[in-house]
Amino acid sequence: MVLIFGLPMAAAAQAPVQDNAAFGERIARLEQMINSDTMVELLGTVQALQREVQSLRGEVELQGHNLSQIKHRQRELYLDLDRRLQRLESGQGVAAPTAQPGPVEEPAMAASAPPAPVPDATVPALSSRTLIGSAQPEPPPDMPETPQFDPADEQRAYQAAFDLLKAGRYEQATQSFTAFLQEFPNGEYSDNAQYWLAEAYYVERKFEPALKQFENLVATHPESQKLTHALLKIGYINDELGRRAEAERVLNDLITRFPQSTAAGLARKRLQRIRSG
Numbered sequence: 001m002v003l004i005f006g007l008p009m010a011a012a013a014q015a016p017v018q019d020n021a022a023f024g025e026r027i028a029r030l031e032q033m034i035n036s037d038t039m040v041e042l043l044g045t046v047q048a049l050q051r052e053v054q055s056l057r058g059e060v061e062l063q064g065h066n067l068s069q070i071k072h073r074q075r076e077l078y079l080d081l082d083r084r085l086q087r088l089e090s091g092q093g094v095a096a097p098t099a100q101p102g103p104v105e106e107p108a109m110a111a112s113a114p115p116a117p118v119p120d121a122t123v124p125a126l127s128s129r130t131l132i133g134s135a136q137p138e139p140p141p142d143m144p145e146t147p148q149f150d151p152a153d154e155q156r157a158y159q160a161a162f163d164l165l166k167a168g169r170y171e172q173a174t175q176s177f178t179a180f181l182q183e184f185p186n187g188e189y190s191d192n193a194q195y196w197l198a199e200a201y202y203v204e205r206k207f208e209p210a211l212k213q214f215e216n217l218v219a220t221h222p223e224s225q226k227l228t229h230a231l232l233k234i235g236y237i238n239d240e241l242g243r244r245a246e247a248e249r250v251l252n253d254l255i256t257r258f259p260q261s262t263a264a265g266l267a268r269k270r271l272q273r274i275r276s277g
Contacts, residue, residue, distance in 0.1 A: 074203075079166050149184060158189040165196055173200045191221035195230060202233060211237045228254060228263035235267060244274055 161176035177197035184190060198213035214230045214237070221227065231254040238247035251267040258264050 074168075149187070151188065154184045154187045154189060157183065158187075158193060161193065162196060165200055170200045170204050173197075191217060191224035191226060194221065195224070195226040198230070198233065202237070205240075207237045207240055211241075228258050228261045232263040232267055232270075235270060239270065239274055248274060 157176075157180050161173060161180050164173040164176055174197060177193045177200065180193045181190060181197070184193075187193075194213060194217040198210050198217065201207075201210035201213060211234060214234050217224060217230045218227060218234070224230075231250060235247045235251035235254065238244075238250060248271060251271050254261075254267045255264045
C-alpha cells in the first residue's frame with residue numbers, strides 16, 4: 001500500500017522540476033538570439049534609419065524656412081520696384097507721348113475761348129436760312145474722350161490687384177489684373193497693370209501667356225516706364241522656351257535702344273550666359 005501511494009507523489013514532485021528545466025532552456029535560447037550578430041546588426045540598422053529620418057526632417061524644415069524667406073523677399077522686391085516706378089511716374093506726369101497734350105492740360109485749353117473772328121467785308125454774311133440744311137460745323141477730329149470712370153475707383157482696383165500679387169496669390173492676381181484691364185483699358189495704371197499681369201504669369205512659369213502680355217505692353221504702351229523691363233522679360237522667356245536666336249535678338253535690341261538702363265545691364269549678363277551655354 002505504501003508503494004502504491006508513493007508513486008503518484010513522486011511523479012507530482014518530478015513535474016515542477018521538468019517545467020523549470022524547459023523554462024530555463026527557453027530563456028537560454030532567447031538570450032542566445034538577443035546576443036547573436038543578426039540582432040545586433042538589425043538594431044544598428046534601425047538606429048541608423050532613425051538618425052537618417054531625423055536628419056531629413058531637419059533638412060525639410062530648413063528648406064521650408066528658406067522658401068518662406070525667398071517668397072517674402074520676392075514680395076518685398078515687387079513692392080519696392082512698384083513704389084519707385086510710381087514715384088518716377090508721379091514726378092513726370094501721366095505716361096503719354098510728349099507731342100500730344102496730356103489730359104491735365106485739357107481743362108486749361110477748354111477754359112480759354114478762341115478770339116472771335118473779325119468780319120470780312122468781302123465775304124457776304126450767311127443768314128440763318130442759309131445755315132439750315134447746309135454743312136453744319138463738325139467736332140474737331142481725334143479729340144480725346146473723357147474717361148467714363150472715377151480715377152479713385154481705378155486706383156482702388158489697381159491696388160487690390162497689386163496686393164494679391166505681393167501676397168503671392170498669383171492666380172487671383174492674374175484674374176484681378178485681367179478684370180482691371182477690361183474695366184480701365186485706357187486708365188492711368190493700365191500699363192502698370194499690363195506689366196504686373198505678365199509678371200504674375202512669369203513667376204508661375206506660365207511662359208506663353210506671360211510672353212503675350214509683355215508683348216501687348218510693348219505694342220500698346222511704347223512710352224511706359226516699364227517698357228525696358230518688359231523687353232528684358234521677353235528675352236528671358238524666349239531663352240527659357242529654347243528660342244535662343246530670338247532671345248539674343250530681343251536682348252541686343254534692348255541694349256541698343258536703352259544702353260544705360262538697368263534692364264540693359266541685366267540683358268548683357270543674360271547674353272553672356274546664353275552664349276556660354
